[in-house]
Amino acid sequence: MPKKSTAKAFVPKRGRPTADQLAAIEQTILTTARDMFLGGSYDAVAMENIAAVAGVSKGTLYARYPSKEALFTAIVENRVNQWSAEAAQQDHLLSKDIGERLRHHGHTIAHSVTQPEVLAFQRLLFATRERFPQLSKAMYEAGYLYIVRLIARDIAEAAERDGIPARQPETIARMFVSAITGWHLQESGEHPITLEEIIGAADGTTDLFMAARALW
Template sequence: MARDRKPVKSKGGRPSREQAAEINGRILSAATTLFLKRGVDGTSLEAIAAAAQIGKPTLYARYPDKSALFAAVIRAQVDAAMPPITGVAETATPAARLRQVGRAVIEGAMKPVPLGLMRLYIAEAPRHGALIREVDRLGRQAALEAIAGALAGAGGADAIDRAHVVAAHFLDMVFVPHQMRALLGDVPDEADPLHPTLDARIETAIAAFKTMHLLPAE
């Protein structure tokens, strides 16, 4: 049986806020690893408690059932999968900013853990449909805001509106098909028009946006 680590307690006898956050982080990390390895059905709360080195009462006090813990895992991963957007030069052209930020967002989602969790979400959709749809919406919104924010820069309302349109099209034209091929384990091939490289997808999208006058010609 797993035993709780013995964190230094606060004066009131309970773990401090920082200690509680550390325990919760261990729970989510253990749950993520086991869900990816065994699937949701194949993972017990007892196994998660043991992997997190906590007692079952500690786990149940935070997550009364596996569905609640699964929901917490996927919400946490939405935030973790979104890379910090830094180093975007205001003097760069909109196309250059789109290349930089769009690539960063997609590459963050293509890492092993986010990609593995996406496969798990798809498998769990029949039983957790509402939750999976919510997470998909949250993830898409986070990606859209990151890309649109970089595109708009310090522009006004018109620039922001246009940036959101471009970002939404970018997700549909580049992110979604690239992610789908990755989920299937299909390696990009410059000679394969059905699965070009990420850079090729981005350049095709940028050319289309310029044709539609959504991005200025350089």
């Protein structure tokens, strides 16, 4: 049974809509469509149904998104960008210590791979990847590459600050991310992985990488 949308249907007001009202319409459409896609399947959701649940006219919906593919693309890009922004909120509170920063990034990855919405989007993208390869690319670039580049930057800055050369910051960053996500992928095939377990794996990965810092 399709998941009930968490969005409130938009209630139109008389007169020309303000910027805030336009933003509210946009958010209602995206939230409604997201909930409907994740609650059922891509093929089972019709644009007309999205418009009805969101409380907007079909004309309003199609004026913003001329096709279901365009709407689906906007939803994925919107959520990936939001996840990246949320993950970066605590970055400014960290010290410059590379060990602390790696541990923080490891915990961020751990939370990400166990987040129900992220997992739901991954399943949906897997089911539609042949039709929408650009969406998998968007999630790869805004999700995976975002954290890789963030870690690589931290490694390069720490190397300059601490006087320890870093020959391949991005390669090390990719290996760090893959070590945690790969562990989760393999272990979750055997039994459900708790957040505490993957955080423990992330901490272990950080310890191993820090012990081998001279090889970076």
